[in-house]
Amino acid sequence: MAKLDYTEITPKDKYLNRKEFLKALGIAGASVAVLAACQDKPFIAGDDLPRQGVIPAAPNSGGSTEEFGNILTAYEDVISYNNFYEFTTDKEGVARLAKDFQTSPWEIQIGGLVENPGPISMKEIRNRYPTEERVYRMRCVEGWTMAIPWQGFPLSALLEDIQPQSSAKYIRFESIYDPKTMPGQSNRYFPWPYVEGLRLDEAYHNLTLLATGIYGEDLLPQNGAPIRLVVPWKYGFKSIKSIVKIDLVEEMPVSLWMESAPKEYGFYANVNPTVDHPRWSQATERRIGEYSRQPTIMFNGYKEEVGSLYEGMDLRENF
Amino acid sequence: MKVWISEKISKPWRENRKILASILHLLIHVGSLLPLLVGLWDFWQGNLGANPILEVTHRSGKTALTTLILSLSITPLRQLLKWNQINKLRRPLGLYAAFYAGVHLSIYVILDYGFLWGALLANSLTNKFILVGSAAGTILLVLAITSLNLFRRKMGASWKQLHRFVYGAGVLAGLHFILAVKPGVLRPWPYAAILLLLLSYRLPPVQTWVKKTR
Numbered sequence: 201m202a203k204l205d206y207t208e209i210t211p212k213d214k215y216l217n218r219k220e221f222l223k224a225l226g227i228a229g230a231s232v233a234v235l236a237a238c239q240d241k242p243f244i245a246g247d248d249l250p251r252q253g254v255i256p257a258a259p260n261s262g263g264s265t266e267e268f269g270n271i272l273t274a275y276e277d278v279i280s281y282n283n284f285y286e287f288t289t290d291k292e293g294v295a296r297l298a299k300d301f302q303t304s305p306w307e308i309q310i311g312g313l314v315e316n317p318g319p320i321s322m323k324e325i326r327n328r329y330p331t332e333e334r335v336y337r338m339r340c341v342e343g344w345t346m347a348i349p350w351q352g353f354p355l356s357a358l359l360e361d362i363q364p365q366s367s368a369k370y371i372r373f374e375s376i377y378d379p380k381t382m383p384g385q386s387n388r389y390f391p392w393p394y395v396e397g398l399r400l401d402e403a404y405h406n407l408t409l410l411a412t413g414i415y416g417e418d419l420l421p422q423n424g425a426p427i428r429l430v431v432p433w434k435y436g437f438k439s440i441k442s443i444v445k446i447d448l449v450e451e452m453p454v455s456l457w458m459e460s461a462p463k464e465y466g467f468y469a470n471v472n473p474t475v476d477h478p479r480w481s482q483a484t485e486r487r488i489g490e491y492s493r494q495p496t497i498m499f500n501g502y503k504e505e506v507g508s509l510y511e512g513m514d515l516r517e518n519f
Numbered sequence: 520m521k522v523w524i525s526e527k528i529s530k531p532w533r534e535n536r537k538i539l540a541s542i543l544h545l546l547i548h549v550g551s552l553l554p555l556l557v558g559l560w561d562f563w564q565g566n567l568g569a570n571p572i573l574e575v576t577h578r579s580g581k582t583a584l585t586t587l588i589l590s591l592s593i594t595p596l597r598q599l600l601k602w603n604q605i606n607k608l609r610r611p612l613g614l615y616a617a618f619y620a621g622v623h624l625s626i627y628v629i630l631d632y633g634f635l636w637g638a639l640l641a642n643s644l645t646n647k648f649i650l651v652g653s654a655a656g657t658i659l660l661v662l663a664i665t666s667l668n669l670f671r672r673k674m675g676a677s678w679k680q681l682h683r684f685v686y687g688a689g690v691l692a693g694l695h696f697i698l699a700v701k702p703g704v705l706r707p708w709p710y711a712a713i714l715l716l717l718l719s720y721r722l723p724p725v726q727t728w729v730k731k732t733r
Contacts, residue, residue, distance in 0.1 A: 281569035289704045292568050342701075344570055389703035461702045476645045479698055484638055488569050492633055 266335045266347040268501065270487065273346035275415045277488050282422040283340065284441060285390065286375065286382040298421035301381055303442070306426050312372070312447030315363035322426050328361075329353040331412060336432035338439070339471045339500045345485045350430055351413030356404045364400065364448045371403045372396075372453035373429060374445035390460055396440040397453030397467065398431065399509075407432055407505055410443075433502040435469045466519040470510065471500035475519050532600075540604035547589070547608055551615040554582040555622070576626050583619035584692050584710055586612050587659070591689055591717045598729055610666055613685065617663035620656045620692075648698035655691035658684050686721060689714050 264272050280295050287297040306322040331351040339345045359371075377393035379385040385392045402408060409430040412419055419425035424441025431438050437457055457465035464478050473483045473496040484493040499506050510518075558578055561567050567574040590612035597605055632639050643649050662682055664670070671678050693714045696707035719725060 277569040285703070289701075289706070291570075344573070387703060387705070389705075464702070479648060480646045481638070481642045483641060484632075484635075486570070486572070486631075491572060491630065493631070493635065493638070 264349075266337060270337075270347055271489070272335065273348060273488050278346060278348055278414060279420050279422060281488060283342075283436065284384075284422055284424070285387070286384045286392075286394065286442075287422070288384050289387075295420070295422045297383060301421035301425070303421060303426040306444075308427070308443055309445045310362050310447075311445070312449050313365040313368035314448050315365065316361065325427065326412070329357050329410075333416075334409060334430075336407075336409075336430060337500050338430070338432065338436050339485060339496065341435040341437055341465075341469070341477065341482075343480065343482070343485050344488055345500075346488050348414055349416075350409060350411040351416065352409040352411035352430060354406055355408045355410050355429070356406065358410060358446075359404060362446075362448075367450050368448035369400055370449050370452055371398050371400060372447045372449050373440045373443050374447075375440055376442045376444045391456060394440060394456045395453060395459075396429065396438055396455045397449075398438075399452075400448075401509055402431070402506075405506060405509065407502060433471060433499040433506045435471055437465070438469050468510075468515070468518045470506075470515065470519075471496065472498060472515055472519075474498075475516050536600075536602050537604050540602065540608070543605060544608055544611070547611055547615075551582075551586055551611070554578060554619070572626065572630050576623065576631065579619050579623040579626060580696070581710075583616050583623055583659075584696065586619060587616035587685075587689060587692060588710065588713055588717065590616055591685065591714070595717065595720045613659075614663055614666065617659040620659045624653075624656050648695050651691050651698060652695035655688045655695055658688040658691070662688070686718055689718060 266272065281291050282294040283291055284294045284298065287294045304322065307319045308325070309319050311317045331353055333349055333351055335347060335349045337345055337347050355371075364371075373396045375394035376382070377385065379392075398408070409432075410427055411424075411430045412427050414423060419428065421442075424439075427443055428441040429439045429443065438455075452467055455465070455467065457469075458467060471482075476482050482496055485496045486493050497503075558575055562571065562575065565571075590609055593605055593609045593612065597603060628634065628639060632642075643653065662685060665674065665678065665681060674681065693707065693711045696710060700707060720729075
């Protein structure tokens with residue numbers, strides 16, 4: 201992996217603000233403490249890269265960064281700047297519209313090519329799958345990025361229980377469809393419900409997370425409560441929110457974005473600075489909470505971990 | 520139409536339209552400067568949300584488009600309401616449109632990209648909406664400079680022809696907005712609809728009809 205040239209120092213006042221904020225939440229030290237322990241393999245395989253974020257920080261040491269040393273996105277930004285078109289296309293309007301969204305009771309219908317189909321409730325999910333904390337960068341296709349401490353469990357844990365049949369090649373996710381409480385779903389341009397999918401090897405990858413919380417708190421509706429996918433090396437729209445249905449399938453699922461704008465959004469949607477969106481460049485990005493732009497990195501900085509999944513593939517063709 | 524204009528509102532209208540035009544003139548200056556002042560205040564106060572640069576980019580762009588639309592609505596209003604006094608509002612509105620387009624472009628080049636010319640060039644080549652927006656901005660800039668009386672006198676008849684390019688700027692500005700958002704996002708369409716209406720008003724058959732009814 202290429203050495204990053206942008207581990208610049210965050211302005212101290214901002215840094216202190218965020219540190220104070222974390223302290224207030226009472227998770228300053230604990231936030232990254234589980235990070236190293238939860239990985240089968242380290243975030244970064246190369247030895248020449250800064251590792252300060254990977255090594256658990258001592259309490260109150262102010263080490264709330266991701267593994268490249270970038271400060272985590274402020275909680276208030278994570279919960280107030282959201283793309284969730286089920287509510288509205290206005291990123292800063294989602295939180296208000298989603299305020300009363302009911303996420304309990306909740307269950308996920310498991311189906312398709314699996315040995316153990318059927319519904320699974322959030323209660324069962326919480327009991328069966330202990331969560332761990334993972335700090336991931338989340339790069340939106342629009343060109344902004346956040347670093348978020350998620351609570352979740354690997355999707356592979358669920359897959360081991362539901363047992364995909366040998367004919368299953370892909371996993372297909374569906375979000376909730378409830379136009380009565382989700383006003384954005386009255387926009388008929390989009391073929392609701394929201395659908396996303398992964399290739400099975402992507403789904404089994406250790407980085408692929410089913411998240412139920414951020415910053416030690418349960419997910420809020422605007423962030424995809426009660427349970428969502430997080431695939432950190434792909435553009436944010438792949439990380440489907442408020443999941444109600446999971447199917448194992450043989451054919452490549454057609455996502456909502458593939459259906460709405462097939463020339464602009466492909467199935468893979470891997471973060472890739474060299475493949476532009478047809479209408480804008482993907483070479484740079486801005487971290488929420490900062491002003492200057494940074495170069496976007498291949499697979500959002502997770503090339504060591506996921507690059508092998510795409511060996512021999514033309515990523516321009518499979519965008 | 521004729522009846523409506525000459526009978527129904529004619530008397531109070533004739534008496535008050537001059538003063539109304541002056542009030543409108545003042546309102547245009549206040550209303551056009553307000554977005555700048557509010558923007559600076561919000562920047563100062565940190566009220567611009569999680570992505571402040573994008574927020575001010577959007578605000579300046581929308582203000583540019585709004586003032587451009589208002590400037591394009593002066594002639595139809597003047598003709599339909601026989602309100603010649605509002606003609607003088609066209610120039611300040613056009614200048615505000617050019618000003619906010621300049622602010623919009625400066626935010627993009629200076630604040631957003633920090634003069635990263637390489638990235639800016641790459642963007643201009645790949646991003647249709649950047650090209651379209653730049654074209655609209657260039658037209659507005661040229662029209663703003665040549666709006667000086669000096670140019671108006673010197674250019675004679677060709678001045679009017681040059682300033683018809685404002686219609687092109689309108690089309691390009693609307694297109695710029697549409698291309699900048701994801702498909703299915705409806706925010707540009709109210710602007711586009713009004714622009715379409717105002718531009719259709721300039722079509723020869725519509726103009727013939729307008730002149731007939733006057």
